Amino acid sequence: MVSRRNRTLLSLTVFLGVLAWSVAAAAVKGETETPVGNLTVHEIEEQLQECPLVQALNQHKVTANPSTSSVTSQIFAFLFPGSPAVNALLATLYISGPPNFLLALCPPNIDPSSLSVMVAFAVGGLLGDTLFHLLPEIFLGEDEHDKVKFVMVEPNKNLLLGVAIMVGFITFVAMDKGLRIATGGQGGHDHSHGHSHEQIEASAKTSGIDTGNSKDALRARKPAANGATPAVTEPEKEINPSVKMGGYLNLIADFTHNITDGLALSSSFYASPTIGATTTVAVFFHEIPHEVGDFALLIQSGFSKRAAMGAQFVTAVGAFLGTCIGIAVQEFGGNSSSAGVSGPGLMGTSLQWGDMLLPFTAGTFLYVGTVAVIPELLETGPNKGQELRKTLMQFAAMFTGAGIMLAISWS
Known part of the structure; x- marks a missing residue:
């Protein structure tokens, strides 16, 4: 496990590395580079991935957390x-x-x-x-498995x-x-x-499904033609x-x-x-x-x-x-x-x-x-x-x- 102090140093190193790389890239490309204000978030993330330090961190992440198929x-x-x-x-x-x-x-x-x-x-x-x-x-x-976020x-x-x-x-x-x-x-x-x-x-009960104590729910008896016991029918x-x-x-x-x-x-x-x-x-x-x-x-x-x-x-x-x-x-x-x-x-x-x-x-x-x-x-x-x-x-x-x-x- 990485201690809190080491994580802080690592974060500071990443920040300084990205900052140094950005300044160096801007100095080399000069005015021909698209202004930062016109870059989309996706383009900024892509350019950050080109930083050598970020690429090294990506490699470390892949090595420390090998991909497994669960x-x-x-x-x-x-x-x-x-x-x-x-x-x-x-x-x-x-x-x-x-x-x-x-x-x-x-x-x-x-x-x-x-x-x-x-x-x-x-x-x-x-x-x-x-x-x-x-x-x-x-x-x-x-x-992402192979990239730092x-x-x-x-x-x-x-x-x-x-x-x-x-x-x-x-x-x-x-x-x-x-x-x-x-x-x-x-x-x-x-x-x-x-x-x-x-x-x-x-x-x-409202629909008549419940047969509780309602008089309307009493079974109706049909008189049999041959005098047998009346058949019981459901309403x-x-x-x-x-x-x-x-x-x-x-x-x-x-x-x-x-x-x-x-x-x-x-x-x-x-x-x-x-x-x-x-x-x-x-x-x-x-x-x-x-x-x-x-x-x-x-x-x-x-x-x-x-x-x-x-x-x-x-x-x-x-x-x-x-x-x-x-x-x-x-x-x-x-x-x-x-x-x-x-x-x-x-x-x-x-x-x-x-x-x-x-x-x-x-x-x-x-x-x-x-x-x-x-x-x-x-x-x-x-x-x-x-x-x-x-x-x-x-x-x-x-x-x-x-x-x-x-x-x-x-x-």
């Missing part, structure tokens, strides 16, 4: 073998297909509140991906990135609030999709129109939410393959309770199992739409790491429009992982022993999800 990296390389655009589309297919096919195995009467442990696992994955991958990438960039501090750049994070967060607040207004204050679309048992039960379910409308509003919210998932995948793959792969894992684990919860809500809204599955596949189109929008923004809006991007960026910084998608994604993930889910995990019942066991399982699942993200980032 099992995780091999799996990611197999799943995502193409360009950022192709990988983003493949990732969208991965997170949209399997969770929807799993619905065929779900019983129609599944209680979404039973998914709390799975939801907690998804929360850990989302927050782990945001804190361990997205935010470091947004503000510091992705580390220089971070250029620009006035107002970090402020704009923070604004993009807040815009992503507020966008989901506005969407959730709008859906609560549309449903008459009955509760908007819960992005954790772990709808409470009481909410589903109330919907069922037809009558779904309240407001409950049906809630199901359709849920589909609209699900479609919108899937668009943001597609934006997240496209922006992360253009940032780096590692960020893209880990974001895919986080979104995938979130999609499973997401889809199962929506499936249960649609069943309670009067959908048949086949119709509910078909509706979920239709909403998956939103993820592909969001991915295509993200790819278009990255390809035509550019980002600060692209060699072909030149000229001033947003508000005098080096940021391009493509650089704003990743912080926007981080803001949406923060909302989904906290505001939309934590209140559900805080719900408790009267049985203290049972609630304590469930809470321990939830925390274990949450730490497991976050630990997976940390292990991927660490290695």
Whole structure:
């Protein structure tokens, strides 16, 4: 291990070496060299890599940290073998297909509140991906194995990135609030999709599904023609129109939410393959309770199992739409790491429009992982022993999800 004193001396040596090399290069090239103020961040980084001292540090980094191909990296390389655009589309297919096919195995009467442990696992994955991958990438960039990394501090750049994070967060607040207004204050679309048992039960009673103590729910007896024991028949379910409308509003919210998932995948793959792969894992684990919860809500809204599955596949189109929008923004809006991007960026910084998608994604993930889910995990019942066991399982699942993200980032 390198001591703090040695690290300080090494940093000072790098600074002096870069400064000396820059002065020497400017003296040799004279006035024919492009003014520093006209260089892009990418061009400055390329010129820094030509410094002999920096090249020596690069060699030392490669020697001290030899490249190894882990099992995780091999799996990611197999799943995502193409360009950022192709990988983003493949990732969208991965997170949209399997969770929807799993619905065929779900019983129609599944209680979404039973998914709390799975939801907690998804929360850990989302927050782990945001804190361990997205935010470091947004503000510091992705580390490279064979090169030392220089971070250029620009006035107002970090402020704009923070604004993009807040815009992503507020966008989901506005969407959730709008859906609560549309449903008459009955509760908007819960992005954790772990709808409470009481909410589903109330919907069922309103729609006539619950046969509790209602007189209308008594079994009707048909008189038999031959005088035999009357046959017992079940009354037809009558779904309240407001409950049906809630199901359709849920589909609209699900479609919108899937668009943001597609934006997240496209922006992360253009940032780096590692960020893209880990974001895919986080979104995938979130999609499973997401889809199962929506499936249960649609069943309670009067959908048949086949119709509910078909509706979920239709909403998956939103993820592909969001991915295509993200790819278009990255390809035509550019980002600060692209060699072909030149000229001033947003508000005098080096940021391009493509650089704003990743912080926007981080803001949406923060909302989904906290505001939309934590209140559900805080719900408790009267049985203290049972609630304590469930809470321990939830925390274990949450730490497991976050630990997976940390292990991927660490290695």
